[in-house]
Amino acid sequence: MSISDTRGLSTIILAAGEGTRMKSKKSKVLHKVLGKSLIQHVINAAKYAGSEKTCLVIGYKGEEVKEAIGDGVEYAVQKERLGTGHAVMQAESFIGEEGDILVLYGDTPLITGETLKNMIETHRKEQNGVTILSAIVEDPTGYGRIIRDESGNFVKNVEHKDANEEELKVREINGGMYCFQAKLLKEALKELTNDNVQGEYYLTDTLHIILSKGYKVNAMIVKDTNEILGVNSRAQLSEVTQIMKRRINKKFMDEGVTIIDPENTYIEPDVSIGIDTIIYPGSIIQGETVIGEDCIIGPNTRIEHAKIGNDVSIESSVVLESEIGLSTTVGPFAYIRPNSKIGSHIKIGDFVEVKNSTIGNHTKVSHLTYIGDADVGANVNFGCGTVIVNYDGRKKHRTTIEDGAFIGCNTNLVSPVTVHKEAYTAAGSTITEDVPSRALGIARARQINKENWVDKKNNR
Incomplete structure (x- = not known):
């Protein structure tokens, strides 16, 4: 039974906790693992599994969570932290009478959409009232x-503190993620009580309520136990980051990418290679970066939200929000800042x-050149030490350098200025006016040698 041809699916994600062990000024679920917040990883997994809508149950720093996640989800507020069941109760109006509903946690970034898909399919195939991820x-x-x-x-879910000697030997644990028939969840929430030592409403009590009504409850065992790991401290944040890093790097290696040292290479989940x-050690590839075939990246290179063509080499450099064409070399120690478009067969040294x-x-x-706010043509040569002077202290101005121009060493091009096709600038010039096509622009003082100047200086 496939997900697409059955009833609808929604998701509730619990994200109201304070996360005191993080010792942070911001919400725990907004801490990031490889470029995305903990909760965004969970939202993405639910969407991949087919969830049509999502409700976040927020509390501590809730407005901050709203601002970070935006309008793509619905929100419910848990003003008092009275247990997991109480948290789900706050989203009661979100729970419909039909379809299925996932209940997940906002601090479990390693859960995959594929595992959630499998749980939903198991849930529907077995016609369970609720399916537990164990x-x-x-x-x-x-x-x-x-x-x-x-x-x-x-038979039942039993908490560690309530388990008898035989039950304590059981190694199958409740992973804390569920797929409910929505109607049954809504009914069970109304029967929850806080008649316990903690005075809290436990979501796990809904399992026994649903079972007591004659509906089937079962657990699906996850293949990779890392998927249920939650983040409650900075050490655990680091741990799940390492696990996700290895997972992503293995995927790329399986797809034909060579990663020299996977332990020291950081690639975010939306990257394509x-x-x-x-990929050489020390490289960090972030955002929605697309890297072509036959490229060499690194060592010690950072690329973020960039598009890199085939056969490109980038060594010990930074590339941000820019495009690089085919067979271009960048670096070492180059800095490609946002909104740059670098063509093919180019050397950026x-x-x-x-x-x-x-x-x-x-x-x-x-080498040793700054190009800012400029439109540079094809077959242009920049001499060492060229600076495009694009800022007058108040406004930025653009410079145009047309095809075939030759810019001499230590040239300052004071924007706005145009160096026309196949024109030259003399080394050491400060160009403030346009240079005509095939002309030589010279803007420097004539050299004067003062004979015996050193002797006169020393005799003063």
């Missing part, structure tokens, strides 16, 4: 246990900075 672990201490009968049927590209500029094919910018 895991088998080496050390179940502190976790609720899934107790089954001799035939493997779910073509086959036979090689050491200690070159490019900002908000276009650079045409076959142009060479070999």
